Amino acid sequence: MQQVKLGMVGAGGIATMHSNNLLRIAEARVTAVCDLDLNRAETLSKLLGASAYIDIEEMLNKENFDGMLFFTPPSCRVENLMKVIRRKIPVFIEKPAADYVDIAEEIADLIDEYEVINAIGYMWRSSSCLTKMKQLIGGRKVGVVHGNTISRVGYGSKYYDKAATGVQIKEQTTHILNVAQSLVGEASTISTVGTMGRLMQADWLKTEDVSSMSVLYKNGAVGSFTNCFLYEGDSIFSLDACGQNFALTFDMGNNRLSGTVDHIRIDYQGPENPYETEMRNFIKAIRASDQSYNACPYREGIHALKMTLLAEVALSSGRAESF
């Protein structure tokens, strides 16, 4: 295969960020961009030297693709995604996996049935810091994981409305939960506390702006995850893991790993941009027809979705909730 030909569905915020990375990847070219908003499709298609579409059916009928990038939110991607999988086109799908677990499982089953190369956009799974962290931990037991999601999206965004399908735990904490899962496996029980309007009162704020989750994992490890979604300063996305004679922090926002292992100081700066690396890996997987290049296959993204949905149930019930 010469240059991998990619299609893009959704030309909003994350699509723009990925497009700038894709321009640096010589092995691939985006040949078509589809968005319901023609202006957005045209803006990115100009940047990428691609054709613009508003109708995915027309795009699929007119062009040939080696891979498709889904940069649409989960609420408006399911039907199109399934169409593309049935055409056996490799798919890169932004997180979260879906709005609901049954839909995510249906998509994962379809991917298996059509044996399609696939990846979900949990970019920190592609960081060399995480690889190094796993190497340093080796066969030791992880006892505790602690994550921070301290951030903000635009005031009034739908992510501050619990009635909308994508509150911040599901949108952002999902990343930290997914990375923790790669260290300690699946969770069994979650409890959550939170306060709505702790940092700011606003009529658009219809979810807890501060919350904290306590998690028991099936293997006996415990986790705590702190969320602060109206933070005005620079975002902090991080995960600490400690266990048998090690304590390490993966500062995801800065792609750094630090801490100690057997009393030896670790301080490592990951050289890569994890978003670019996950995309390069997806392209390698397509070229080699080898799924193993993708650090996080779609199905592995489903557990973080389950956790975020259960965390919301626990927040309402005030009790520890089990899967």
Ligand SMILES: NC(=O)c1ccc[n+]([C@@H]2O[C@H](COP(=O)([O-])OP(=O)(O)OC[C@H]3O[C@@H](n4cnc5c(N)ncnc54)[C@H](O)[C@@H]3O)[C@@H](O)[C@H]2O)c1
């Ligand atoms: N990995 C990350 O760090 C990260 C960061 C931001 C967003 N995301 C994820 O990316 C996804 C998109 O987020 P965003 O912030 O770019 O959203 P956005 O609203 O900025 O962009 C979404 C685009 O999809 C288009 N669209 C909607 N339905 C469509 C359809 N049926 N066909 C074609 N286009 C359609 C919209 O017109 C819009 O332009 C979400 O799932 C989000 O969670 C991931």
